[in-house]
Amino acid sequence: xxVKVLILEDNPVARSFLCRVVRxxxxxxxxxxxAGDLDTARRHINLTGGDRGLHGTDPFKLILVDLELxxxxxxELLSELRHYPATKIVxxxxxxxxxxxxxLQCGADGxxxxxxxxxxxxxxxxxxxRGQPPLSPAIARRLLTHFRGAGGGDMQAPDAxxxxxxxxxxxxxxxxxxxxDHERLTPRENEVLTYLSKGFTIKExxxxxxxxxxxxxxxxxxxxxxxxxxxxxxxxxxxxxxxLV
Amino acid sequence: xxxxxxxxxxxPAFEASSFERALAGRLPSRWIGWRLRxxxxxxxxxxxxxxxxIRALSHAPTLDAQWQSGPLGQPVLQASDxxxxxxxxxxxxxxxxxxxxxxxxxxxxxxxxxxxxxVDDGERARLVQARRTLDALFAGxxxxxxxxxxxxxxVDPAGRGYGRLGAGFWLLAAPALLVYLVGAVVFLxxxxxxxxxxxxxxxxxxxxxxxxxxxxxxxLGPTAPLPADDLPWRLTLDLATGAASVHxxxxxxxxxxxxxxxxxxxxxxxALAAALAWTGAAGGLWWWGQAATLALCAGAAxxxxxxxxxxxxxxxxxxxxxxxxLLATLFVVSAAVAAAARWQPALAHDVATAAVLVWTxxxxxxxxxxxxxxxxxxxxxxxxxxxxxxxxxxxxDLLFISLFSLEPFASLTLAVFVALGIYAAARQWLLxxxxxxTVLTTERTFEQLYRVAREVQQHPERxxxxxxxxxxxxxxxxxxxxxxxxxGQARVVADGSALIVPVHEAPxxxxxxxxxxxxxxxxxxxxxxxxxxxxxxxxxVEQLRRAVAYDQAVxxxxxxxxxxxxxxxxxxxxxxxxxxxxxxxxxxMEDYVRHTLKDLKTxxxxxxxxxxxxxxxxxxxxxxxxQRLTAAHVDLGWSFSFDEDIELGVVQWSALTRVLRELAxxxxxxxxxxxxxxxxxxxxxxxxxxxxxxGIGRAPQDWAHGLGLGGVRKRVKxxxxxxxxxxxxxxxxxxxxxVPHLTAPR
Numbered sequence: 001x002x003v004k005v006l007i008l009e010d011n012p013v014a015r016s017f018l019c020r021v022v023r024x025x026x027x028x029x030x031x032x033x034x035a036g037d038l039d040t041a042r043r044h045i046n047l048t049g050g051d052r053g054l055h056g057t058d059p060f061k062l063i064l065v066d067l068e069l070x071x072x073x074x075x076e077l078l079s080e081l082r083h084y085p086a087t088k089i090v091x092x093x094x095x096x097x098x099x100x101x102x103x104l105q106c107g108a109d110g111x112x113x114x115x116x117x118x119x120x121x122x123x124x125x126x127x128x129x130r131g132q133p134p135l136s137p138a139i140a141r142r143l144l145t146h147f148r149g150a151g152g153g154d155m156q157a158p159d160a161x162x163x164x165x166x167x168x169x170x171x172x173x174x175x176x177x178x179x180x181d182h183e184r185l186t187p188r189e190n191e192v193l194t195y196l197s198k199g200f201t202i203k204e205x206x207x208x209x210x211x212x213x214x215x216x217x218x219x220x221x222x223x224x225x226x227x228x229x230x231x232x233x234x235x236x237x238x239x240x241x242x243x244l245v
Numbered sequence: 246x247x248x249x250x251x252x253x254x255x256x257p258a259f260e261a262s263s264f265e266r267a268l269a270g271r272l273p274s275r276w277i278g279w280r281l282r283x284x285x286x287x288x289x290x291x292x293x294x295x296x297x298x299i300r301a302l303s304h305a306p307t308l309d310a311q312w313q314s315g316p317l318g319q320p321v322l323q324a325s326d327x328x329x330x331x332x333x334x335x336x337x338x339x340x341x342x343x344x345x346x347x348x349x350x351x352x353x354x355x356x357x358x359x360x361x362x363x364v365d366d367g368e369r370a371r372l373v374q375a376r377r378t379l380d381a382l383f384a385g386x387x388x389x390x391x392x393x394x395x396x397x398x399x400v401d402p403a404g405r406g407y408g409r410l411g412a413g414f415w416l417l418a419a420p421a422l423l424v425y426l427v428g429a430v431v432f433l434x435x436x437x438x439x440x441x442x443x444x445x446x447x448x449x450x451x452x453x454x455x456x457x458x459x460x461x462x463x464x465l466g467p468t469a470p471l472p473a474d475d476l477p478w479r480l481t482l483d484l485a486t487g488a489a490s491v492h493x494x495x496x497x498x499x500x501x502x503x504x505x506x507x508x509x510x511x512x513x514x515x516a517l518a519a520a521l522a523w524t525g526a527a528g529g530l531w532w533w534g535q536a537a538t539l540a541l542c543a544g545a546a547x548x549x550x551x552x553x554x555x556x557x558x559x560x561x562x563x564x565x566x567x568x569x570x571l572l573a574t575l576f577v578v579s580a581a582v583a584a585a586a587r588w589q590p591a592l593a594h595d596v597a598t599a600a601v602l603v604w605t606x607x608x609x610x611x612x613x614x615x616x617x618x619x620x621x622x623x624x625x626x627x628x629x630x631x632x633x634x635x636x637x638x639x640x641x642d643l644l645f646i647s648l649f650s651l652e653p654f655a656s657l658t659l660a661v662f663v664a665l666g667i668y669a670a671a672r673q674w675l676l677x678x679x680x681x682x683t684v685l686t687t688e689r690t691f692e693q694l695y696r697v698a699r700e701v702q703q704h705p706e707r708x709x710x711x712x713x714x715x716x717x718x719x720x721x722x723x724x725x726x727x728x729x730x731x732x733g734q735a736r737v738v739a740d741g742s743a744l745i746v747p748v749h750e751a752p753x754x755x756x757x758x759x760x761x762x763x764x765x766x767x768x769x770x771x772x773x774x775x776x777x778x779x780x781x782x783x784x785x786v787e788q789l790r791r792a793v794a795y796d797q798a799v800x801x802x803x804x805x806x807x808x809x810x811x812x813x814x815x816x817x818x819x820x821x822x823x824x825x826x827x828x829x830x831x832x833x834m835e836d837y838v839r840h841t842l843k844d845l846k847t848x849x850x851x852x853x854x855x856x857x858x859x860x861x862x863x864x865x866x867x868x869x870x871x872q873r874l875t876a877a878h879v880d881l882g883w884s885f886s887f888d889e890d891i892e893l894g895v896v897q898w899s900a901l902t903r904v905l906r907e908l909a910x911x912x913x914x915x916x917x918x919x920x921x922x923x924x925x926x927x928x929x930x931x932x933x934x935x936x937x938x939x940g941i942g943r944a945p946q947d948w949a950h951g952l953g954l955g956g957v958r959k960r961v962k963x964x965x966x967x968x969x970x971x972x973x974x975x976x977x978x979x980x981x982x983x984v985p986h987l988t989a990p991r
Contacts, residue, residue: 011823
């Protein structure tokens with residue numbers, strides 16, 4: 001069965017380049033839908049069952065989203081598609097954490113830098129789909145601050161479970177009720193993040209922590225998930241505060 | 246700067262007690278209730294007393310005539326509205342007779358002299374006798390005046406009426422009332438022993454002034470209701486003033502261990518001297534009296550000096566200076582009176598009258614001024630300077646007249662010139678001494694303000710500390726404390742010994758509630774804080790805040806501008822370069838454009854972020870290199886060490902980023918290396934970078950430096966460092982970069 005892919009990119013040259021990357025990455029025959037702006041993309045998504053992809057018979061499995069679009073920001077679509085069961089990847093020229101971090105918070109599963117070489121992009125894309133999302137030191141640093149702010153001193157916590165009752169005394173602009181454990185970093189994840197923020201590779205981290213390579217990768221995936229969940233919780237709190245829900 | 250803690254450590258008692266007092270003792274903010282009523286009552290009482298005196302004076306029988314001192318020391322009729330006396334204008338009065346008693350041959354001393362300031366005992370006894378006789382004559386009704394031409398006139402003494410009390414009386418009655426009121430206000434503001442002592446001093450001096458005022462307009466009239474012999478009375482007033490001063494300064498500003506003992510000693514000495522005057526037992530009574538007064542004054546100065554050594558309260562320093570000035574003036578006045586009596590007997594009474602008047606007025610003006618030392622410095626300072634200057638001028642004038650027999654006019658001119666000279670020469674010094682004028686010039690103040698504003702902007706969390714530093718330099722206080730109190734604005738407390746300055750600290754993690762700085766003892770205890778100082782401090786704090794706000798606004802503006810440029814560059818040029826890259830005809834062109842794109846991104850990132858921490862940058866460099874090298878199947882050996890995690894400036898960050906990228910590109914594309922070893926380190930500000938590959942490149946000295954390597958040279962030079970290439974053993978090239986001072990330029 002063909003994998004359905006949506007590529008949202010306003011630059012036609014870049015779009016065709018990304019098509020080539022996608023085709024190269026997956027040996028399965030894939031059906032690529034191209035969109036030049038947010039509206040077109042939304043229309044295509046609605047055809048496949050709306051933003052949750054529940055009613056559609058054949059939802060997209062992979063969505064590539066550019067951030068800068070003629071009729072808005074790709075982040076808008078990403079946050080609409082929080083529950084859409086597809087691998088969502090941000091393709092961008094922006095490699096700095098200021099741009100990427102919000103994208104990850106909106107539920108992106110990874111990011112590709114458009115100026116990378118073809119081979120690099122293919123490899124990265126395969127990695128993301130396989131569940132090895134990239135994590136640059138800058139983003140790792142941002143994640144650490146994010147979870148430290150939300151979680152209240154995970155770095156010092158020998159056991160995150162014990163901290164649940166006492167660890168939320170620090171004030172935040174948006175006060176979050178006691179977060180369940182699955183939205184807070186475990187000490188291991190914290191350690192992984194700290195190493196990542198210092199520029200260590202996954203292989204190096206594995207040997208430093210004395211664990212397997214894929215265990216490190218699992219931690220990273222889990223961090224991604226928690227980031228998404230925690231930012232969703234944050235958004236929910238914010239929404240209820242503003243009377244939106 | 247750090248001299249205060251040591252001092253405090255030396256004197257724990259000083260530390261503990263003084264601060265409590267600085268905050269505890271404060272004037273009641275409003276006059277309410279019994280204080281106000283009592284004050285009004287006291288003022289009314291004073292006015293009533295004054296009115297009674299005026300009434301008695303205007304009704305006392307006197308002669309409608311003005312007299313002058315003749316060449317033979319006898320009164321000469323100068324002017325009169327009485328038609329019976331007018332024919333005798335210019336005649337010398339030789340006899341006063343009447344029903345009241347034996348006739349009297351009047352002397353000019355009767356006109357102007359006061360027994361209090363008559364030096365010679367015999368002369369004083371005669372004067373007192375003459376005054377008693379005159380009193381008796383006036384009490385007896387009409388008088389018979391005999392002039393030197395033998396003519397005799399019968400006149401009837403009558404009351405002067407309110408209009409003819411004389412300007413002198415009014416001019417002295419006003420300050421007398423003022424001093425009395427100041428004494429009352431000070432006492433009622435804080436009814437304590439020390440304010441009571443001040444009130445005693447003020448009361449004595451008020452009476453002295455009143456006494457002189459009553460004496461001025463009398464002419465050839467009765468001394469009644471004042472006693473004929475005023476020496477014991479007036480000397481007692483002066484002695485009481487001296488004793489009260491000693492006692493007062495034993496209590497304030499520093500409380501002696503046994504103030505009562507010192508006070509009792511002073512009071513005992515004063516009482517002894519007074520008793521001596523009352524019994525009239527000793528010869529040379531005037532000398533004794535003056536000596537005792539001077540001794541008490543000197544004693545008070547001594548007590549203050551000791552007090553200042555114990556606790557350098559600025560009030561003690563200022564008061565001691567004033568007291569020394571008083572002492573000197575009193576000494577000069579006494580000397581002038583004594584000299585006049587010795588060498589210029591004809592002028593002795595004039596000199597004495599003027600000298601005493603000057604001295605008493607000086608003292609009175611100080612008494613009015615001292616309680617408000619820390620209120621309005623400027624006005625009071627000028628006033629004090631003026632009072633001091635006129636005192637000096639008059640004293641000198643009198644001294645010249647009595648010593649050198651100069652003409653009054655010549656003497657006055659000379660004295661004024663000398664006094665002006667002294668004033669001009671010593672004005673600044675005097676001002677500094679008197680109130681401890683701030684030594685900082687406006688320019689320096691501005692410079693410091695500017696510097697501190699810069700620092701506060703960079704380290705907002707050190708706001709309080711930096712403000713304290715600035716205030717230290719402004720006022721040079723002996724002590725600077727932080728107290729967790731809120732204060733609306735800068736305020737002078739504890740009679741000018743301390744200044745409370747509110748600190749508006751930026752809310753942050755270290756923010757711990759309201760905070761105020763307390764400065765104590767300005768100019769190392771040499772001067773008092775005044776309201777002007779408080780206002781100045783308020784303005785400084787305000788200016789500081791404004792400067793910081795302005796700086797922040799400018800910085801924000803610059804950041805926004807940079808961000809906008811970066812965004813535009815990135816969005817527009819970046820998108821086009823990307824298209825160009827995708828459309829590239831051959832891989833070489835594609836790489837070239839990709840390279841350009843990366844450079845653009847580095848540039849824009851450098852623009853967008855102002856600072857890059859070295860450790861963060863190293864992590865990114867490593868991750869970036871790792872990714873690129875992995876894609877090219879090149880191994881990376883990475884070693885990075887630093888002894889200080891400095892903030893890299895935009896220039897440094899982008900230069901190092903590009904140097905590293907360039908060198909890596911070289912190894913990947915030209916040298917075809919399989920391994921790249923990067924060793925970098927920062928040690929005491931010196932940055933070193935070594936990039937070694939195992940590629941095919943050799944003989945670097947023969948290379949033609951194209952765009953890439955030229956770029957590396959340029960960047961390294963930009964950092965103020967140098968770069969060189971050499972062969973790496975059997976295979977490859979090593980590039981070494983050294984930057985001697987990699988510190989963030991400000």
